[in-house]
Amino acid sequence: MCPEPKRSGIANLARGSRNWQGRWPKTPGRLVGIFLIRIYQLTLSGFIGHSCRHIPTCSEYGYEAIARHGLLVGGWLTARRVARCGPGGTCGIDNVPEKL
Numbered sequence: 001m002c003p004e005p006k007r008s009g010i011a012n013l014a015r016g017s018r019n020w021q022g023r024w025p026k027t028p029g030r031l032v033g034i035f036l037i038r039i040y041q042l043t044l045s046g047f048i049g050h051s052c053r054h055i056p057t058c059s060e061y062g063y064e065a066i067a068r069h070g071l072l073v074g075g076w077l078t079a080r081r082v083a084r085c086g087p088g089g090t091c092g093i094d095n096v097p098e099k100l
Contacts, residue, residue: 004089018056020064020096029071037063053091058082073100 018041024030041059052058060080066074077096084090 018060020060020067022067024062024067027070030066030074033066033071034063037066052085053089054081054085054094055092056095058085061096063077066086068096068098068100 004040007072016017041063045059049057054061055066058078058081062074065077065081068074069077081094084094
């Protein structure tokens with residue numbers, strides 16, 4: 001069982017947003033991916049969320065991965081992360097890689 005990580009060190013929470021605030025190119029693929037993640041965060045996350053074992057949460061990770069690396073690579077990183085989040089998976093701080 002993983003200990004609950006502390007969230008006080010996340011810089012985005014100080015800015016009032018739970019998603020990555022860095023600059024990213026607004027390409028059509030990225031916008032579609034970010035839109036889908038935001039729809040999930042605003043609708044389904046309250047019902048099926050609250051079970052992520054990582055910091056940042058899986059949807060926050062997906063938002064940043066797609067914004068930084070594009071829809072295909074960011075989507076792949078997000079899918080790998082969600083697979084690691086299940087029972088028997090890893091836990092703790094898992095940031096999006098800056099470079100691949």
